[in-house]
Amino acid sequence: MKIFYGVQGTGNGHITRARLMAKELYAAGIDVHFQFTGRPADKYFDMEVFNGYQLRTGLTFHTEKGQVDYLKTAREAKPITFIKDVKSLDLSGYDLVISDFEPVTAWAAKSQKKPVLGIGHQYAFNHKIPREGSDPIADKVIKYFAPVDKGIGLHWHHFGQPILPPIIDTPETPKSIIKNKIIVYLPFEDPHEIIRLLSQFENFQFHVYSPEPVPSKFEHIAGKPLSCDGFRKDLYDCAGIISNAGFELASESLQLGKKILAKPLHAQMEQISNAAALQQLGYGHVMHDMDAAAIDHWLHDNHAIHITYPNVAKVLVQWIQNGMPKMDADFIENIWNTVEVLHVEQ
Numbered sequence: 517m518k519i520f521y522g523v524q525g526t527g528n529g530h531i532t533r534a535r536l537m538a539k540e541l542y543a544a545g546i547d548v549h550f551q552f553t554g555r556p557a558d559k560y561f562d563m564e565v566f567n568g569y570q571l572r573t574g575l576t577f578h579t580e581k582g583q584v585d586y587l588k589t590a591r592e593a594k595p596i597t598f599i600k601d602v603k604s605l606d607l608s609g610y611d612l613v614i615s616d617f618e619p620v621t622a623w624a625a626k627s628q629k630k631p632v633l634g635i636g637h638q639y640a641f642n643h644k645i646p647r648e649g650s651d652p653i654a655d656k657v658i659k660y661f662a663p664v665d666k667g668i669g670l671h672w673h674h675f676g677q678p679i680l681p682p683i684i685d686t687p688e689t690p691k692s693i694i695k696n697k698i699i700v701y702l703p704f705e706d707p708h709e710i711i712r713l714l715s716q717f718e719n720f721q722f723h724v725y726s727p728e729p730v731p732s733k734f735e736h737i738a739g740k741p742l743s744c745d746g747f748r749k750d751l752y753d754c755a756g757i758i759s760n761a762g763f764e765l766a767s768e769s770l771q772l773g774k775k776i777l778a779k780p781l782h783a784q785m786e787q788i789s790n791a792a793a794l795q796q797l798g799y800g801h802v803m804h805d806m807d808a809a810a811i812d813h814w815l816h817d818n819h820a821i822h823i824t825y826p827n828v829a830k831v832l833v834q835w836i837q838n839g840m841p842k843m844d845a846d847f848i849e850n851i852w853n854t855v856e857v858l859h860v861e862q
Contacts, residue, residue: 519548520610522621524662525574526554528742529764530616530636531609533683534564535633542567551605553620559727564742570821572601574620575661590804601677602627603717606829612836615662622662631839635683635832637763638795639787642676646796649780658785666841668832670763672770672823673797674852678843681855683832689773690752695862697754698815699747700724701796704760705806711737713808720815723750755862756820758811761787761802766794773822773860776800777814782843801821824856 519541522535523745550566553574563569573594598620605624606799607613613632615622617639625632635675641647641658669679700722702710707730714722715734722737724730725747729739740746751757752766756775757764763786769776778800794800799821803810831851835841 517546517837518609519546519612519614520551520607520621521548522551522553522618522662524554524618524619525552525560527762527764529762530565530618531560532764532768533636534616536683536685536829536833537832538565540827544833544837546833546837548658549610549616551615551621553601553618554851561742563673564790572605572620573728573859574596574618575600604631610832615664617662619633622664626663626740631666633661634664634667635670636667637670637682638662639664640671641666641786641789642667643669643675643679645671645677645679646793647785647787647789648792649783649785650784654785666840670828672767672793672799674848678845678848680831680848680851681828682764682771683828683834684764684767684771684825686771686825686827687752693753693862694718694721695755695818697750698722699750699754699757699759700745701726701757701759702779703727705779709806711739713806713811716808717812717815723754726752755818756814758814761790761794763790765789766800767825770799770821770823771825772822773858775814775817775862777811778802779806779850780804781856818862820860820861821859822856824858826851826854846858 524530532647551570553572557571575598589592601620602623603619606629607625607630615626615632615634616720622632638658666679668681671679698720703726707726710724712731716739718736723740724737725742727742729741734737739792758777759767761778761780766776778791780791780793795802801814
């Protein structure tokens, strides 16, 4: 079997999910070629697992001061380049096309009348799940940004809908944690503002990851560059994480039993909805602005949720190898029956 797999590169969550899918696809002996779009070539990191990959410009969302700037997004879009990318992508030699909300692959498949399978969190929004911050633009983005013939949605809970658990790594539970160690990943916020807010909490050690690290003059705040291995090691033994309301990182944190404080990106329906879901499920805390009082309250709350999710990437690869039969209620229920949710005190 030969698969072409397009991945939206704007957020690291899509790439993290693709790494796990790549591992299982290669293990199954499947010939898979990856394409990434949405960020400059020099901004990708730790991409060795993909065994060579294609890069195209694609489409991306621009943010400023913690919110999506739709005007700047439209102004800096390159429609001619996008159309050329779509037309130049030849999918004729592939048995299956997969898109993780990646528009060039999805539209190329549509123009070549090639069925395309969508795998990702965004496809869960085709079902009745917690949804807030929606507007006509957000609705059209979900529907037309990367259209697929069949979308497999992923979420932390099924909400009574035909969706699957997250695709995340399934490491062993940490035997011990460092109770005052906190990971901070807020790439859409002003790093100087982050450091200023955290400077007052001297009893905690903050590891602030960002695309362009800002030096910190405070001993309890360390600025770190993005790195898969470094981030994973810090996440493993920390007590909690302060992050935007992206799906993949919250999923990893729940799998490891870390407490979560999410600050959703303004004017971004997916993140606002993710924050609503975290609150509704009782899986995390939310602050809608950078709020010292909210951070203080969360830092001193030792309650966390530990969720054991199955290896969904392996399940999906086996499903693909079996010819992608219809996912009936029993199939989906059997997967969710393996999920275990525990309340823990750190």
